[in-house]
């Protein structure tokens with residue numbers, strides 16, 4: 001597979017426009033109070049489609065994922081939901097190549113990823129932000145972002161890319177000279193996300209970005225993800241226990257239980273159908 005996709009113009013990314021009513025239905029009350037992030041600076045690589053077909057994976061021979069099928073269309077957000085231990089992190093790690101698949105297929109932009117290294121998956125545009133807000137503690141915000149951006153940019157283009165992240169995450173712009181270890185939990189999560197986004201991934205794998213954060217910060221992060229989808233056509237697979245926040249921005253919801261898909265529905269159905277929510281999400 002090609003490991004160096006070429007940048008595409010924004011018009012090629014075919015960003016989706018939404019009706020006002022649809023957009024309004026997708027914001028949480030907290031998100032509604034926030035100023036939307038600035039428009040995404042372009043041009044950018046467009047999102048790619050991701051399919052998982054019959055994916056099985058586990059630890060030491062004990063299966064955790066059992067024949068999981070998930071489809072994440074290009075330019076959409078799919079919420080991956082489920083209780084503790086359902087297999088969300090295992091699924092994301094298997095897709096990014098950190099864990100081997102025992103069987104099944106992972107298809108990224110039409111290409112089977114079997115045998116493709118973690119590094120080449122990242123180069124092709126598959127980015128994972130693990131749970132725990134991984135940033136380099138000793139480096140400043142600016143240095144962390146530049147490090148993330150070096151994968152694709154040098155010189156002035158790198159500076160423009162860093163400025164693009166500050167447009168999206170205003171709190172980071174104010175803290176650009178602070179070291180990673182001096183940041184609040186919310187700022188660290190924004191930086192972890194910024195480091196992944198700056199390299200213009202085509203599919204973003206996010207593991208519980210809301211964990212331990214205040215509702216306002218969660219709303220801010222979800223608003224950025226929505227902007228990236230709508231304006232850049234980014235594809236996002238979002239593992240979350242914060243079901244309400246995830247479904248507020250997702251197009252589709254997939255519920256895992258003990259490593260199996262038990263529901264695969266439009267997010268609108270999971271948001272609005274209380275019987276469905278009660279059956280699969282327990283509230």
Ligand SMILES: Nc1ncnc2c1ncn2[C@@H]1O[C@H](COP(=O)(O)OP(=O)(O)OP(=O)(O)O)[C@@H](O)[C@H]1O
Pocket residue numbers: 059064082083084085086087088089090091241
């Ligand atoms: N390194 C490991 N070795 C062995 N078993 C593991 C390992 N990591 C996770 N597991 C097991 O795999 C199962 C799925 O865990 P996983 O972390 O994927 O779930 P999760 O849905 O992400 O949960 P959470 O929301 O708590 O992070 C659990 O039973 C867990 O105990």
